[in-house]
Amino acid sequence: MPKTRAARRAAAARQLIELPADVLGLVLYQLPLAHDIAATATTCTSWRDAVRLALLARPFSAEVVALRGHNDWVRSVAATSDGHIITGSDDERLKVFHGETCVRTINAHENYVMAVAVLPCETRIVSGEREAVVKLWTRDGTLERTIQTEREELYRIVAMPDGVHFLVGLCDGEVRLYHID
Numbered sequence: 077m078p079k080t081r082a083a084r085r086a087a088a089a090r091q092l093i094e095l096p097a098d099v100l101g102l103v104l105y106q107l108p109l110a111h112d113i114a115a116t117a118t119t120c121t122s123w124r125d126a127v128r129l130a131l132l133a134r135p136f137s138a139e140v141v142a143l144r145g146h147n148d149w150v151r152s153v154a155a156t157s158d159g160h161i162i163t164g165s166d167d168e169r170l171k172v173f174h175g176e177t178c179v180r181t182i183n184a185h186e187n188y189v190m191a192v193a194v195l196p197c198e199t200r201i202v203s204g205e206r207e208a209v210v211k212l213w214t215r216d217g218t219l220e221r222t223i224q225t226e227r228e229e230l231y232r233i234v235a236m237p238d239g240v241h242f243l244v245g246l247c248d249g250e251v252r253l254y255h256i257d
Contacts, residue, residue, distance in 0.1 A: 141175070141176055143161060143171075143173045143176060143178070144178075145163075145181070146166075146167050146169065146171060147167040149166040150164070150165045151166065151189060152190065152191045153192070154192045154193050154201070156194050156198045159175070160172055160173065160179075160215070161174075162192050163192070164184070164189030164191065165188075165189055166188045168183065168185045168186065168187065168189060168205075169181055169183055169184055170182040170184045170189060170201065182213060182217045184211060185205035185209065185211070186205065186207070187205040187206045187207045188205060188206040189203055190232075191203065191232050191233040191244075191245075192204075193234055195242065196235060196236075196238075197239045199214060200213065200214060200215070200256065201213045202242050203233070204232075204244060206229055207228075207230075208224070208225040208227040208228065208229055208247075209222065210225060210230070210233065210244055211223070212256055225246060225252065227246045227248060227250070228248070229247035230246055231246065232244070233245070240257075241253055241254065
């Protein structure tokens with residue numbers, strides 16, 4: 077065990093770099109938690125030092141970013157891995173944000189947008205309105221498909237990890253599985 081602080085930090089840096097990529101990714105993804113561990117984990121100096129180095133690489137910010145642009149309640153939010161955020165609102169629109177900037181507005185539905193999901197390929201968005209109409213969009217706002225579920229109300233949409241299926245939760249307790257084609 078290294079005796080000096082600099083030697084411990086160097087050892088911690090080596091340990092951090094030698095972690096498998098998925099573990100390191102999880103550490104970096106969980107930075108708010110890692111920040112708390114670094115602040116309180118006095119018993120494990122190696123871990124605390126490794127987390128502090130990770131924080132230097134990608135510092136945690138407690139800054140709140142307000143996304144503005146809807147004229148009514150925002151009922152649904154989805155995010156992509158490249159930092160885009162898609163919101164659906166009672167104003168019947170979908171908005172695509174990058175950072176604090178609205179980069180696209182899609183006049184999506186005739187009624188409240190109750191749910192939105194991003195398919196894992198991240199090139200398609202699925203939205204659903206209160207009256208149980210589901211629409212499949214490209215991220216640039218092109219409508220690809222409309223599905224009328226013939227039910228009274230829609231509550232949720234979830235994208236499946238395979239990238240070609242999504243689930244729609246309806247008011248009567250039914251869940252339907254759809255293919256994008």
